[in-house]
Ligand code: C2O
Ligand code: CU
């Protein structure tokens with residue numbers, strides 16, 4: 001089967017909502033090669049231990065013709081370098097803040113202890129300061145990411161450019177017959193949108209509590225990118241990096257994408273899709289087979305009817321490798337029968353279970369490794385509501401059902417950490433944490449998160465049940 005449509009109903013798309021902004025390419029912008037973030041080089045490797053420095057910094061980027069844009073990035077003027085870690089590795093990171101404001105370094109999708117290593121609101125790094133963290137990679141191959149997460153200015157800092165890819169690799173990936181030559185036949189595609197004011201970003205000017213749309217698409221920080229295709233098959237690691245915008249991807253000529261992965265793992269079985277919706281915070285991995293094209297052809301990737309990326313076909317060798325039916329075996333642990341189903345509601349644009357976020361309030365507790373159902377409901381009514389991308393820090397989950405029905409084909413048997421929930425919809429998740437600590441869960445429309453559609457859970461290790469965590473408050477931060 002080839003799935004022909006998005007797995008969401010069109011009336012729930014953002015096009016119908018207040019504040020929607022269509023995309024545009026500013027006059028005078030020529031097509032330019034897609035920027036591929038360089039791989040971050042380690043400071044040191046010592047057996048299984050690997051050491052990195054990640055520096056949040058100010059910079060300037062030539063995004064539009066004319067004046068450069070003031071931007072922020074990690075070891076780069078904008079976005080960052082790609083960090084590649086391997087399952088089982090012990091990773092040591094020196095976090096350095098060279099910005100004029102405090103920031104935090106959140107590992108979205110990485111299963112690391114909270115709240116300090118996780119890098120949410122309780123882990124500020126002040127201007128000029130350095131902090132060291134370390135963690136063991138306990139998860140399978142996937143594209144995760146690092147982004148700023150200081151409360152309540154996550155959205156502004158991500159808008160300025162603080163986001164980078166963190167790729168997890170493992171032995172399973174190494175043996176799969178898939179493109180894996182980074183920058184040649186494997187590309188991270190960070191999807192974002194920004195508005196420019198005389199070539200500068202001005203988050204306050206564009207602020208909208210319902211979520212900020214940018215007018216100009218930025219793919220890996222580039223407007224109007226093209227990719228030179230030199231292999232028959234290309235693997236794309238999509239990352240929904242917008243504050244608010246959903247991306248509704250499809251190729252020209254209805255070219256099929258073979259989806260192989262979601263947020264935090266490969267899919268058990270690859271599936272063929274024509275269309276792919278990617279919400280804020282989500283990742284989806286696909287392989288595109290250009291067998292039907294020849295040197296000189298151009299085939300483009302669109303969001304709705306807007307052209308995002310041109311793929312320029314060059315001569316390539318034949319590649320008839322076939323994917324096995326099974327490409328990943330997810331764990332599917334039994335649900336703790338003593339645990340009641342948890343109910344989480346996303347209300348209006350700024351509340352979880354009726355409350356705005358408080359840094360000093362623990363909203364729920366769950367035991368380490370206890371597998372529990374979370375029923376996550378978007379309480380916006382279906383006449384006027386929008387999709388809310390629900391995200392949990394420090395854990396992956398399995399999607400069990402949507403309104404009691406089967407989940408979408410690309411969210412079955414795959415590890416997720418961010419899931420779109422439609423207006424009036426309840427999505428049942430199986431959630432378990434393999435690290436203790438305090439973790440946030442929230443809507444990933446970043447303005448909703450900053451406004452308070454966020455809460456926190458404490459994961460209790462039965463071996464150390466009385467452990468407490470120092471929670472920051474808005475005053476001291
Ligand atoms: Cu990308 Cu609190 O998360
Ligand atoms: Cu996160």
Ligand code: CU
Nearest residue numbers: 388443445448
């Ligand atoms: Cu939301």
